[in-house]
Amino acid sequence: MVVGIVGIIISLILLITLAYRGVPVVLAAPVASAVALIFSGAPILASYTEIFMPAMADFVGNYFPVFLVGAIFGVLMTVTGYAESIARSVTAWVGTRSAIAATVITSALMTYGGISLFVVAFVMYPLARELFRAADIPRRLVPGTIALGIFTFTMTALPGTPQVQNIIPGQFFGTSTYAAPGIGLVGGVLIFGLGLLWLEYRRGALIKKGEHFASAASEPQIGGSADDGSSHNIDTLVPTNRVVPFLPLLTVFAVNFALTLVIFPAMNWDYLQHEQFGGITVDERSGLWAVLVGILVAILLIIALNAKNVRQLRVGFTDGVKRSMLPIFSTASEVGYGAVVASVAAFAVIRDSVFNMGGDALVTSVVSTSVTAGLTGSSSGGMTIALNAFGDDLRNMAMTDGTSLEAMHRLTAMASGGLDTLPHSGAVVTLLIVCGLTHRQSYKDLGMVTLAIPVVVVAALIGVVSVFGAF
Structure with missing residues (x-):
């Protein structure tokens, strides 16, 4: 049993090391799985085909449509010029001197509007670069600024966010994307506010040391290892109305809200009990x-508004399909790794240790999700692994001790967006490559706004919920 636990630890270290060194997770996860299996004495081939692949396939089957339409939506927002128009409108409202706030708000609007996180990273870098250049803000702060807008409060905290990290808990707890809106709003405001304060503090401190925008490394060559095979040389349209670009984002929110709280509850779903629907x-x-x-x-709305520009839209659909592949299969591969680890006998000891640590359902869910997300370097992958292993037990525990499933949904989602951005995170590595900067230059600030602050906020909210209940 001890050997099996050592094998799990070594496999995790190997997965982190391979990811940190740029090995695609699609390849790194099966290799790390094999290491865990060798130490546990389990058959490698049978475990790969009967455990790893089915778990990977299940994740793709459940969430590929969201990754696909999210990527297509993001590319269409880019080729129509809507994304750039939104960025310029926000900058005009906030002011060039507030380039950091403008970048965070624009990134957040796109993420909360349903655009895939990876797509937002590619879209936002050239816009943020020009804003920072005009305001002469040290370029090392660009990754942390973009990350605050896309990897934190709009990804997990704000109620109704269409990102997959807010969808996954509902599959296990029977909750909606609007679960615990009070907790989400308070947490989102705290993460946004504290993150913005840190970035502004760092801007002042770096400028006092004599650092300026041009002090950082040379401009990056986008399209290298950070690219997923899609083209970045797409002709973009120029919208003539500043209001129109916001309509697709508002559409995602409005339709999501109406379906979740009004339309779906009013419909008859008895047919779901039929055998063909499981x-x-x-x-x-x-x-x-x-x-x-x-x-x-929202995609149909973009098509309707740009019906005369069929060529650009067609290229956008093709490019969006390409951009959806790497994120979904990378995350699914990590889920497959988690399923393999959960299948070895030594994992039962780890699972029992988690449930015997004395915490209630809320604490257990948050801790297990946070740790797993940190180990895998993925918020959605880590949360899926943890909930696949503990989801049913957590739900039963919550119903026994009176823990709100809605609060558990919200805080579990928020917990996935903390340790997931440790240095080996694929999202962190990709964002740094896109921005042409290194961990040494930018990770301190990126880690502060996406890891340290969210972890502290989640811990504080657990304390508040424990005393006052869900809100």
Whole structure:
């Protein structure tokens, strides 16, 4: 048993090391799985085909539509010029001197509007670069500024966010994407406010030391290892109305809200009990369906508004399909790794240790998700691994001790967005490559706004919920 636990630890270290050195997770996860299996004495081939691949396939089957339409939506927002128009409108409202706030707000609007996180990173860098250049802000702060807008409060905290990190808990707890709105809003405001304060403090401190925008490394060559095979040389349109670019984002929110809270509850879902639908309930799928329909409607709106520009839209669809592949299969591969680890006998000891640490359902869910997300370097992958292993037990524990499932949904989602941005995180590595900067130059600030602050906020909210209950 001890050897098996050592094998799990070594496999995790190997996964982190390979990811940190740029090995694609699609390849690194099976290799790390094999190490865990060798130490446990389990058959490698059978475990790969009967455990790793089915878990990977299940994740793709459940969430690929969201990754696909999110990527297409993001590229369409880019080729139509809507994304750049939104950035310039926000900058005009906030002011060039507030380039950091303008970048965070613009990134947040795109993420909360349903655009894939990886797509937002590619879209936002050239816009943020020009804002920082005009304001002469040290370029080392660009990754942390973009990350605050896309990897934190709009990804996990704000109620209704269509990102997959807010959808996954609902599949296990029977909750909607609007679960615990009070907790989400308070947490989102705290993360946004504290993150912005840190970035502004760092700007002042770096400028006092004599650092300026041009002090950092040379401009990056986008499209190298950070690219996923899609083209960045797409002709973009120029919108003539500043209001129109916001309509698709508002559409995602409005449709998601209406379906989740009004339309779906009023419909008759008895047919879901039929055998061909697996006996699911609407609560298990409503969050996923609402987001999917919301983004699809927004895509149709973009097509309608740009019907005369068929060529650009066609290229956007093709490019969006390409950009959806790497994120979904990378995350799914990590889920497959988690399933393999959970299948070895030594994992039962780890699982029992988690449940015997004395915490209630809320604390157990948050801790297990946070640690797993940190080990895998993925918020969605880590949360799926943890909830696949403990989800049913956590739900039963919550119902026994009176823990709010909605609070557990919100804080579990927020916990996935903390340790997931440790240095080996694929999202962190990709963002730094896009920005042409290194861990040494930018990770201190990126880690502060995406890791340290969210972890502290989640811990504080657990204390508040424990005393006052969900809100």
